[in-house]
Amino acid sequence: MIHSGEVYAQEHILKCFKYDPTQQLFYVIVYSNNADLDKAWENYQKYIQGAGFEEKVSLLKNDITNGFNDLNKDFEYGRDIKVGKTQHNSNVEMYHIMINLNSN
Numbered sequence: 001m002i003h004s005g006e007v008y009a010q011e012h013i014l015k016c017f018k019y020d021p022t023q024q025l026f027y028v029i030v031y032s033n034n035a036d037l038d039k040a041w042e043n044y045q046k047y048i049q050g051a052g053f054e055e056k057v058s059l060l061k062n063d064i065t066n067g068f069n070d071l072n073k074d075f076e077y078g079r080d081i082k083v084g085k086t087q088h089n090s091n092v093e094m095y096h097i098m099i100n101l102n103s104n
Helices: 006-019 037-049
Strands: 025-032 068-070 081-088 092-100
Touching: 006 025, 006 037, 006 092, 025 037, 037 068, 037 081, 037 092
Parallel strands: 025 092
Antiparallel strands: 068 081, 081 092
16 A cells, blocks of 8 residues: 555455454555655545444554554664554454555
């Protein structure tokens, strides 16, 4: 998926659950050409937190992460890769990997 805004991100995330409703582990690769990857990552997290998930795969939110666990705090992936994880009802996990394609 190419990072290009809230509606686009949410539509693609929600589609994942329609491909195989029995799948319990997803990996989403997001390509960003944004000059400020940190800001793009922050926005992406908000987009996912605001997506209209169906109840059976709704986002499990807590007070600390609001449903999106930013794994960059635990691991060093370099400045051009961001990794996060969301957990959903029905024991579904989704890993989000954002890769910076901006060469500046």
